[in-house]
Amino acid sequence: xxxxxxxxxxxxxxxxxxxLGPKVLVFLIIVVLGFILAWILKVAxxxxxxxxxxxxxxxxxxxxxxxxxxxxRRTPSEIIGLxxxxxxIFLFLLVSLSTLNVGAVDQMAASFLVYLPRxxxxxxxxxxxxxxxxxxxxxxxxxxxxxxxxxxxxxxxAVHVLILILFLAMGIEQLGIAKGVVxxxxxxxxxxxxxxxxxxxxLGGKDMAKDFLEKKVKSTGEPKKKPDDISHI
Numbered sequence: 001x002x003x004x005x006x007x008x009x010x011x012x013x014x015x016x017x018x019x020l021g022p023k024v025l026v027f028l029i030i031v032v033l034g035f036i037l038a039w040i041l042k043v044a045x046x047x048x049x050x051x052x053x054x055x056x057x058x059x060x061x062x063x064x065x066x067x068x069x070x071x072x073r074r075t076p077s078e079i080i081g082l083x084x085x086x087x088x089i090f091l092f093l094l095v096s097l098s099t100l101n102v103g104a105v106d107q108m109a110a111s112f113l114v115y116l117p118r119x120x121x122x123x124x125x126x127x128x129x130x131x132x133x134x135x136x137x138x139x140x141x142x143x144x145x146x147x148x149x150x151x152x153x154x155x156x157x158a159v160h161v162l163i164l165i166l167f168l169a170m171g172i173e174q175l176g177i178a179k180g181v182v183x184x185x186x187x188x189x190x191x192x193x194x195x196x197x198x199x200x201x202x203l204g205g206k207d208m209a210k211d212f213l214e215k216k217v218k219s220t221g222e223p224k225k226k227p228d229d230i231s232h233i
Contacts, residue, residue, distance in 0.1 A: 027096045034092025042085035049077035062134040091116075122171040129167020133160045
């Protein structure tokens with residue numbers, strides 16, 4: 001009789017459900033808590049960034065303009081809050097999956113948790129590099145325009161691209177993806193950008209040198225005034 005019951009598929013399903021049911025319940029509870037916590041953190045971070053005028057800073061350095069050109073209708077503070085929202089949800093999802101005791105899922109979750117800090121650092125490096133490149137490029141452009149350098153735009157663009165390439169290489173290196181290829185590619189791109197920057201500076205310097213020499217020739221070509229024959233005592 002016990003053998004017949006144990007071979008019954010409905011009985012087997014019920015036994016498995018009794019074992020798996022609590023795990024599924026814990027899984028669902030963790031997922032729901034993750035969504036709630038993610039929403040709270042998203043709203044909190046968004047309001048904190050708005051309070052410290054983070055969006056105004058992003059507008060001044062040109063980030064908001066770049067987002068608008070890319071047809072992104074969210075503010076920088078909303079984007080950061082949204083990124084944090086999905087990161088928290090993903091973390092809670094990994095934790096909840098680990099409660100099901102599935103070997104492959106547990107291994108994937110462990111690998112991701114180890115890799116997550118490096119990924120977050122790489123993202124922060126890229127964001128900081130983008131902001132710094134925009135700020136430095138704009139500052140150089142304004143300075144060169146005020147100095148009446150005709151090649152101000154190419155020089156500022158070259159500096160902007162150089163900083164972006166530098167931080168992009170740093171971010172990829174932080175992820176540990178094909179370090180040898182990244183270093184070789186970065187060296188080639190860096191050499192090309194430096195060459196372009198040198199040419200741009202040379203063109204700008206040529207104009208400045210030309211103006212300087214023209215002014216010098218004009219000043220030396222003017223006849224000098226003779227001193228008066230009568231000197232006063």
